[in-house]
Amino acid sequence: MKYIKFLLVFGFTVFTAYFLDHKIPIGEKPTPPLGKILNPFLGLWQNGEGSEFDDQTLNHPSLKEDVTIIYDARKVPHIYAQNLEDALFAQGYVEAADRLFQMDFSTKATEGRLSEILGKKMIDFDKERRRFGLAYAAENAVKSWNKFPDKIASLQTYVEGVNAYISSLSPKDHPIEHKLIGDKPEQWSIYRSALFFKSMAEVLCSNEKDVRNTNTLKFLGEEEFDYLFPEINAKESPIIPKGTKWEFDPIQIKPNAETELSYIKDLRDQRPNEGVGSNNWAVDGSKTASGYPILCNDPHLNLTLPSIWYEIHIHTPEFNAYGVSLPGMPGVMIGFNDNIAWGETNVGHDVLDWLEIEWANEEKTKYMLDGKETNIEYRVEKIKTKEGNTVLDSVKYTVWGPLSHHHVKNDYTDLAMHWLSHSGTDLPEFMTFVELMQAKNYDGYAKALESYVSPAQNFAFAAKDGDIAIHVNGILPAKAKGHGRFVQKGNISESGWDTFIPREQIPKVLNPERGFISSANQRSADVDYPYYYTGGFEDYRGRSVNQNLAEMENIVVDDMKKLQWNSHNIKAQEFTPIMLSMLSSDRKEKYSTEVNELESWDFFFKQESKAATIFEIWYTQFYKMTWDEMYSRWSEYKMMTPESWRFLEVLLDQPNSKYFDIEDTDKRENAQDVLNLSFDKAIDKLNEIKDKKGSLKWGDYRKINIGHHLEVPAFSAIDVVTDGHPSTINATNWGFGPSWRMIVELGEQPKGHGVFPGGQAGNPSSPYYKNSVEPWSKGEYYTLNAPHDPKDIKEQLFELKMGHEK
Amino acid sequence: MKNKFYLGVILMMICSLIFQQFLAWWIIIPICFIIALIINKKSTSSFFMGFIALFLLWFISTIYFNWSTGSTMAPLLGNLFGELPGIVTIIVTGLIGGLIGGLSAMSGSLFRRLI
Numbered sequence: 001m002k003y004i005k006f007l008l009v010f011g012f013t014v015f016t017a018y019f020l021d022h023k024i025p026i027g028e029k030p031t032p033p034l035g036k037i038l039n040p041f042l043g044l045w046q047n048g049e050g051s052e053f054d055d056q057t058l059n060h061p062s063l064k065e066d067v068t069i070i071y072d073a074r075k076v077p078h079i080y081a082q083n084l085e086d087a088l089f090a091q092g093y094v095e096a097a098d099r100l101f102q103m104d105f106s107t108k109a110t111e112g113r114l115s116e117i118l119g120k121k122m123i124d125f126d127k128e129r130r131r132f133g134l135a136y137a138a139e140n141a142v143k144s145w146n147k148f149p150d151k152i153a154s155l156q157t158y159v160e161g162v163n164a165y166i167s168s169l170s171p172k173d174h175p176i177e178h179k180l181i182g183d184k185p186e187q188w189s190i191y192r193s194a195l196f197f198k199s200m201a202e203v204l205c206s207n208e209k210d211v212r213n214t215n216t217l218k219f220l221g222e223e224e225f226d227y228l229f230p231e232i233n234a235k236e237s238p239i240i241p242k243g244t245k246w247e248f249d250p251i252q253i254k255p256n257a258e259t260e261l262s263y264i265k266d267l268r269d270q271r272p273n274e275g276v277g278s279n280n281w282a283v284d285g286s287k288t289a290s291g292y293p294i295l296c297n298d299p300h301l302n303l304t305l306p307s308i309w310y311e312i313h314i315h316t317p318e319f320n321a322y323g324v325s326l327p328g329m330p331g332v333m334i335g336f337n338d339n340i341a342w343g344e345t346n347v348g349h350d351v352l353d354w355l356e357i358e359w360a361n362e363e364k365t366k367y368m369l370d371g372k373e374t375n376i377e378y379r380v381e382k383i384k385t386k387e388g389n390t391v392l393d394s395v396k397y398t399v400w401g402p403l404s405h406h407h408v409k410n411d412y413t414d415l416a417m418h419w420l421s422h423s424g425t426d427l428p429e430f431m432t433f434v435e436l437m438q439a440k441n442y443d444g445y446a447k448a449l450e451s452y453v454s455p456a457q458n459f460a461f462a463a464k465d466g467d468i469a470i471h472v473n474g475i476l477p478a479k480a481k482g483h484g485r486f487v488q489k490g491n492i493s494e495s496g497w498d499t500f501i502p503r504e505q506i507p508k509v510l511n512p513e514r515g516f517i518s519s520a521n522q523r524s525a526d527v528d529y530p531y532y533y534t535g536g537f538e539d540y541r542g543r544s545v546n547q548n549l550a551e552m553e554n555i556v557v558d559d560m561k562k563l564q565w566n567s568h569n570i571k572a573q574e575f576t577p578i579m580l581s582m583l584s585s586d587r588k589e590k591y592s593t594e595v596n597e598l599e600s601w602d603f604f605f606k607q608e609s610k611a612a613t614i615f616e617i618w619y620t621q622f623y624k625m626t627w628d629e630m631y632s633r634w635s636e637y638k639m640m641t642p643e644s645w646r647f648l649e650v651l652l653d654q655p656n657s658k659y660f661d662i663e664d665t666d667k668r669e670n671a672q673d674v675l676n677l678s679f680d681k682a683i684d685k686l687n688e689i690k691d692k693k694g695s696l697k698w699g700d701y702r703k704i705n706i707g708h709h710l711e712v713p714a715f716s717a718i719d720v721v722t723d724g725h726p727s728t729i730n731a732t733n734w735g736f737g738p739s740w741r742m743i744v745e746l747g748e749q750p751k752g753h754g755v756f757p758g759g760q761a762g763n764p765s766s767p768y769y770k771n772s773v774e775p776w777s778k779g780e781y782y783t784l785n786a787p788h789d790p791k792d793i794k795e796q797l798f799e800l801k802m803g804h805e806k
Numbered sequence: 807m808k809n810k811f812y813l814g815v816i817l818m819m820i821c822s823l824i825f826q827q828f829l830a831w832w833i834i835i836p837i838c839f840i841i842a843l844i845i846n847k848k849s850t851s852s853f854f855m856g857f858i859a860l861f862l863l864w865f866i867s868t869i870y871f872n873w874s875t876g877s878t879m880a881p882l883l884g885n886l887f888g889e890l891p892g893i894v895t896i897i898v899t900g901l902i903g904g905l906i907g908g909l910s911a912m913s914g915s916l917f918r919r920l921i
Contacts, residue, residue, distance in 0.1 A: 006916040009849075013909035017832050020902060035906070038899040039831035040867040044883065045899070050876015714885035765878040 023182075037179055044179060046172045049766035053798035058168070059805035062089055062160045067802040069094060073795035074782065075760040075768040078313040080790055085157045087314050088330045088434070090802060092161025095310055095327040096188070099762040100166070101175035102306050103327050104185045105709055107192045110199040111135045112383065117183045119386040130381040131395050131404040134202060137422045138194035144424030145190065151428040155190055158330035162188035176764060177710055182386075193430065196328035201421035203301070204346045204455035207536050210354045211264045211415075214486040215637040216630070218261045228642045228650065228659075232527055233539050235645065237546040239458055239470060239519040240507040242526045248505050250530040256480040257494040263637050264356070264413045264487055277538050278345035278738075279564070279729055281518035281545055282462035282470075284511065289554045292747045293462035296560050297334050297343025298738035300731045303706040305716055305770055307758030309333075309740045313786050314437060321437035322752060322786035324740050331433030334742060336752055336786075339440045340463045341744035345519045347456035349476050350535035351420035353497075355400050355490030356413055364414070367398060368491040374399065400490060416490050421454050425475055429453040442467045442510065449473045450503065458519035464746045470517040471508040472524045476501045481532045501531050516549045518542070520729075539645045540570045540727040548729075557753060560743045565779040567605040567728040571644055572615050576601065578651065579618065582672045587679055594683065605725040607699025612725070614696065617685050621678035623647065626671075628663055699723070705735055706757055706773065708764070715764040717757070722777040730779075741781065752784030811855055814845040818859035818907065823867075834860055834903065835910040842914030852915035853908040860907025865900030872896065 020035030037043045053071070065082040067090045072078060077094040081087035096103065108114065112129030114122040129135075145152055166185050178184055217225045278299035285291040301308060309324035312332065323335015334343045360366035360373040367374055379402075381393040396403040400418040428451050435448035445461045449471055452459075456474025461467070477484075477497035488495035507525040509517060522542035524533070548563055576598055588595050594614050601611035624631060627641040642650065650659060655671035662669050662677075669677075686696060693700045699721040708715035724732035731737060742754040757776040761768040775782070787793060821837045838856040847855065872880050872892075880892030887895065 002916070002919050005849075006913065006920060009909065009916055010913035013835065013906065013913050016909065017835060017906055020906070021830075021832060034898075035831050035902055038868075038883075038895075038902055039826070040864050040871055040899060040903075041826040042831065045868050045871040045879055048872060048875025048877075048879035050878055052876060712886065714882060765875070765882040767876070767878065 032180065033182070042172045044176055047176045047179070047763060047765060049761060049763045049768075051767050051797070055798050056800045058093070058164065058800065058802045060089070060160075060164050060802065061805050062157060062164070063802055063804045065804065068790055069800040069802070070790045070793050071797040071800070072785070072793050073797065074311075074771070075766075075797055076311045076313065077800075078315070078787075078790060078793055080315045083316060084154065084318070084434070084438075086802075087316050088154055088158040089161035089164070091312060091314060091325065091330055092158040092163075092188070093165045093802075094312070094800075095325065096162040096165035098760055099306055099310060099327040100185050101177040102709065102762050103162070103188070103192075103196075105177070105183075106199065107195045107328065108186075110195045110202075111138075112381070115383050115385040115391070117181055117386060120389070120391075123383060123385070123391055126383045127381075127393050130383070130393060131402055132202070133395070133402040133404065133417070133419075133422055134195065134198045136379065136402070137198045137201070137419075138191055140422065140424035141194040141197060141429075142191050144426050145194070145428060145430065147426055148428040151431050152190065154434055155193060155330060155430050159188050159190055159193065175762070177715075181710070193328055193330075196326070197429070198421060200326070201455045205349075205421060206352050206419065207348070208350050208352045208354070208484075209536070209640060210352075210484070210487045211266050212638050212640045214261060214264050216640040217486060218263050219630075219633070219637070219639060228646060229640065230646065231534060232523075233643075233645050235543065236522055236537075236539055237543045238523050238526050239472065239542070240509050240525045240529075241512050241514060244507075244509060244512070244525070246505075246528065246530055248502075250505065251478060251499060251502065253478050253480050253499065253531075254494065256483040257489060257492055261486070264415070265636075266413060266415065266638060277521040277541070277726075277731065279518070279520045279541060279545055279731070280343040280345050280458065280460035280470075281516060281549060282341075282460050282468040283516040283549060283552070283555055284462075284468045285466050287515045287549075287553060287555050288745075289556045290745060290747060292464065292745060293341075293466065293468050294555060294557065294560055294743065294745045295336070295341040295343060295460060295462035295468075296564060296741075296743045297345070297460060298564055298731075298741045299334065299343075299345065300736055301739040302736050303704065303739060303757055305706050305708050305758055305764075306762040307739065307756045309756050309758075311754070311756075311760060311784075315786070315788065319438045320786055320788060322784055323742070324754075324756070325433075329430065329433065331430075331435075332437050333433050334740060335437075336744040336746075336750050337437060337439070338464070338750060339746075340436075340445060340461065341746060341750065342436050342439075342445065343460050343742060344457035345460075345521055347458055347472055347474060347476075347524065348521055348535040348537045349456060349524075349533045350484050351454065351456070351477060353400075353418040353484045353488055353495075354415040355398075355418055355488045355495055357398065357403065357416055358489075358491040359414070364396075369399060370491070370493055376403075398490065399493070400496065413487075415487065418496060420475060420477065425453045427451045427453050427475075441465060442469060445469070446471070458524075460517060460519065462744070462746060464750070467511060468517050469508065469510040470519060472506050473503075473508075474506075476506060476533070479532050479534075482534075483532070485534045505531070514550065518545045518549060520545050538727075539643065541729055541731060543570055544568060544729050557743055557745055557751070561753070561779065561781060563729060564738070564741050564743070565723065565730050567723040567725060567730045569603050569605055569612075569725055569728045571727045572601075572605075572612075572619075573603040574648055575619060575644075576603065576615060578648075579622065579675060582675045583679060584672075584676050587676060591679075591683060594686070604723075605698055605728055605730075606723050607697060607721055609698045610696040612698035613689065613701045614682070614686060616698075616702075616725070617689070618679060618682040621681045621685070622675055625662060625674050625678045625681075626660055629659075632663060702734065704732060704737060704777075706770075707735070717770050717773045720757070720773060720777050723779070738776075741776070742784075743781070744784075750786070752786070753781040754784050755781050810845055811847060811851060814841055814847070814852075814855040814911075815859040815862075817841050817845075818856060818911070819863045822860060822863055822907075832906070834907055838907045838910035839914035839917070842911035843918050845915075846918055847915060849912050849915045853912040855908075856911025857904040857908030859911075861900045861904030864903030865896065868896050868899045
């Protein structure tokens, strides 16, 4: 009896303890290992972060001289170093101190290693990552960076700074999320910075429409395809002002290989990167009240918590830079120093092509290239799982790149990926944002841009001495007309690109007559630019920006704040009157409230606007019902639908064309019929919205979620209400928006203003984790102070003193 | 007799406090087990000895760690586990420590009967 009693109690003790130490899969959600994470001494209770900090010191052999870091009232670090290397060491350290989980987890995800952390359920995710070849791309980048031993030293000191922080941690100090998922931070390396570069390239320059274009062309035939999908929008306002002369001899480009078209069956989830885009502009002294240039930038990205950006101030005897950095890379991406300001938007040129593979044997180990059988090369990916297994995946590589969509089933097309960012280019691309911090004028800016590779960016520039400029910048293939717009033949080497537009021939402009430069992801230059390029370009924001800037005079910072907050929608302005004019009179009478809202609308997507919601719902229904012939075949073949500017032209030009016919009905509809039917559908939807959200106000309907990497609601900002629409300057949508708004007025002392929807800290318990979400949602800014003397930082949270250790 | 009980509580608290600084949380199992075995009280009062010791240690340390970091962690954990007030997560932490401490001490005292 005694034995049984002991065994029962002791067994129960061990069982309970085991249960509290492990994730137990009960039902859908595994219970967290409560004992582990609630353990007061090593668990989450050690991770709390308040607003009081102790001063810290660090001595490290990599440091040459003393570094002082002051954290200001918003926890922005102000680094005072004596030389560039020490400054970059400190940058690595402070970024890791605030954003370690973000840096560690996102690079592990890029590499395809989530199965190691989260278990075998992530195998498919990891396989997809590895077939996309981002680790391969990062390895190639490191190989070419190593060719610059004197420059890579800068990156190396950054890496040492990150590792100095990681090494200072004991397990109880590991980030909250690491503890929750049972992982620990890994040492940083140049390779991991390269992974970060490549994941940025994936977000910004892997967008393509090859498969969708090919299927659409096959479906419509050439004539109709050209009618519905012209590449040039006459109304567009390109980045380089129309009329700019191109004073150079373009290089010879080989003609495009003929492509025989067939439908491409592709299993990929085709995610158009809608919403990834940005605005930047600068005005020169002739347009400002102060007589000095003003530069503005707001990059639109997926909004996440912690934010992708980290605010930082770096001061050395040579330069004094302030702005935002991307934790994982040295330098200031968007910012200013005492003399200049800079900021980027994405270039939409297509630099990712798909090539259809012609197999030479049934086993798919050889493919045809220029009439010869060519062997596939294998890269064996070893995916470790948390459960302790290793899954092997042999990824096939062709001369083009990986067969990232290689299907077992025979009726799917095997496509090889040819992507600019896969291959190493012999340039020290990590230096651009380090050199921009040091640049003093236009020449310094232009020099810094020379090492930049990809993702290509429109670099806006303004200087205290009065210069403003914008360079479309990066490595861009020189393509023959139509090249890369469709899936290419993979069996002839002519399908590739082998020349690049010489950097000095890429569109750029210095001090244009109109007194301002700008970009908003539209086409780089007017039709007379001698090189062909295709891709994804935005048509409305650029027009809005340029219209506004052309009219503005005596500009002060507040005018720029209003312009970044501007939610006027040209698309709505163009469509609404036409849609209303075609609406039947009985509908106008029956739904007079909705119609009146639209008739009296100023076309602003403000949060209190009901018309904005009505337009958005109606337009979406109208669009989907018109292009039903493309949407209905989506499950079979992925296809394109026309851009909205072209849709408007078709609507005006051929309202009785077959495109407006609804396939599912016997009747032959025209534009007016579709418009009326879509209005009825919209009314139903609007009633649903009213029931669900309580009102039709745009802000109540369209709420923004800023999510955490692990999709934990407690670590996210949910239901953020704000103005804007993807087609407006204030380009917000459900999960994305201006990820950083910055305005810099140059002068004797530059005056910076900025805000991002997050906070400096990566620790979700910190008061600095999401403190800036609310000011951001209201269009408010913080003053960005970059004093030369640390004593001028008024409210100081704490000080971190670093020094050399022998 | 009473003094032995308090001595056990204090010993368990001190040993757990020391060893938990660098060892996994379940080190409290052998600690409570052995101390209860040595102290040699009835199984029920051993349970309370372990429970009180570890509940107090975990509860008080948690209040301290939470307070010393601006009381930010309790509300965050409350949110994480679903709209709970912060204090509940502190009490739950104490109860987990208490439960395992109590069960381990009880096991120790029952084991003493066997030898």
